Amino acid sequence: MGKLRSGTVGRRFTMLYAAGFLGSGTVLLTLTYLMSGSRVTVAAPEQPPAVPPGPAAAEQRIRDLETQLADVHGQQDHQLLAGSLVALVVMVGVSLLLGRLLAGRVLRPLRLITAATRRISAENLHQRLAVTGPADEVKELADTVDGLLERLEASFVAQRRFVGNASHELRTPLATMRASLDVAVAKPEPAAQTVALAGRLRTELDRVDHLLDGFLVLARAQHGTLADRTPVPLGRPAREALTARAADIAAKRLTVHDEIRTDTWTRGSPALLSRMVENLLDNAIVHNQEGGWIRISTDHDTAGARLVLTTGGHVLDQERVDRLTQPFERLGADRTGPEGSCGLGLSIVAAIVTAHGGRLTLLARPEGGLCVTAALPSAAGPEAGKAAR
Template sequence: MDMLRGGTVRRRFTLLYAAGFLGSGTVLLALSHLMSGTRVTGIAPGQLPDGGSGGSGGSGGSAVAAEQQIQDLQRQLAEIQGQQGHRLLVGSLFALLVMAGLSLLLGRVLAGRVLRPLRMITVATRRISAANLHERLAVAGPADEVKELADTVDSLLERLEASFAAQRRFVGNASHELRTPLATMRASLDVAVAKPEPAAQTIVLAGRLRTELDRLDRLLDGFLVLARAQHGALAERTPVPLGGLVAEALTARAGDIAAKGLTVEGVDGAGPPPWTRGSAALLSRLVENVVDNAVVHNQEGGWIRISAGQDDGRVRLVVESGGRVLDQGQVDRLAQPFERLSADRTGSEDGSGLGLSVVAAIVGAHGGRLALRALPAGGLGVTVLLPAAAGPDGDAGVAA
């Protein structure tokens, strides 16, 4: 029973078919064995065939001799029948073993034949992703259970396509509709401050509002990038130098790194320089967010260790930052939107709570993997693995 409950469906079908065939063959052989037996009728001592009886003299001696011959014949016949029964039993057991092997083979063939349409549906469903939701299985054939399953999957894909299209429209509309009022508010603040001799309270209020508008603008930008990455809307895939993106991100945050007195340790990756393929804008945002996370949530006078390399057909970006000892269970949730550890790590008002969730979405859209780990000595380690690609000149590219 455990073998039937575990394993693949094909294995279970094979065992069920084989058990059915083997059981039927066993019953058939048993019936044949029972029906092939014959019953020998013995002659009572003192009786002769054809109604003869023992007489006197020579006839009595002949009767005794005839009776002895009959008994000998009966004994020989019994021995022959016993030998035949033994041979029949041995032959039946051999036939049963052969039938067991044939039952397994035939069961596997039949199971594969029955499951072939399901495998085709599985392969076709795996091929369909967010980029080609318009495709359908369109299984032809009789209106059986397999076609009903395929039609159900097609109906599900149709609903998913409509849902993805609606969300993509929302992302496109939000990019325009939500940025317009932000730009209007910024312009109004600039007009209020630009008036002759503005009040001091007006200047202070304008500064606070401009800070909140900047924060809202970063939050909106994070939402849009997150939605774009989660829906796999990669307009183009080009070779991108991962090392170059790291250098650009560090240059952009050089002022903040110096203000906090952070020490940046660059470790060159082993192997060829790291190049990957994908959206240059999204990958640049990925590296920026990882570096920003290491700078913003670091301690004064702390350290940042960055390495980028390529091995086993994948490029690897590792960014480690110092800090207090973190709980791994909480770190595992940082890739979710608005997940934060505690106020002492996220006390900065510069963060939107979307940084690592955007990183996770971009990594997933490029077929990569993100790993977050709490460092034993304190701090956070972020590891990004992406598919490797050749540079524009056919080589690995230029390292940072």
């Protein structure tokens, strides 16, 4: 039987049952004490003392017997009271023990339901509690939870099916539009207006395609399953992202402080973790000032692995920074609509971090700029696994 934690229903049940047993025992002992009116017979001495005959002697004898009887009654009451107190103390311990046993027995099905519910997540919604037993309140509760899990499973399946279908159905018209533009521009001596219109439409199609890709990644991170979990060194996607964006960093004359470590490992989807780092770095580049700086670092400790990306810049409002993880939320007019931005970057980052069991923290630096920390569960790298073997 598991322990009954302080402040739980089990503790309240224990006290309730104990109070009931103790109250019943107290009433029983009180009634026994009040109703104890048994007569005590005093045996005459074997050799009664010699007294002179007469009425005075008889009266003296009667008074002696009454005194002796009163002493015996007093001694009996004292012994009964002492025994009652001892019995009451014993009843306290017995009441607490019985109360604990009964509370544990009553709450055992609820603890089993709680443990089974905690084991069920988005990845195994097909599991059910399937509690057997009489049709009582506990069985009704378990059946209700099973019904809720069934509805959640149907909702998740429908959402995943939508994500899969949308990736094909929505990209098909975009590809058709691109092909039509290419055909129009490829004609002999196309009109200048046609070429200009095609260029603008391609830009808008790129934005729509980028927005669609962001929606799909966000939906996968929030409602999909991470079937490709594997140990991932956080330093690898960080360096790859820096290398891929070297031209953008140079164009804005940004100084990069590289504090990436190679021994920082986590466990998750390599594709989603790469997307997380790319979005953070893109956000740091696009919303940085000319000639600014970026500090990117990875480290780990007993709490887990961390990716920290810090930028300088203007002083930001922390309340507005806290809302940046919401879709399409931006800071100020200077962050409305930079080329290629769809307002989902940090939303995707937050969803990816949450899907990996981590935590994303956005902190407005008092001296200006932003510090973003992605804290993830740590994992042992291949070298550690070989050493353990």
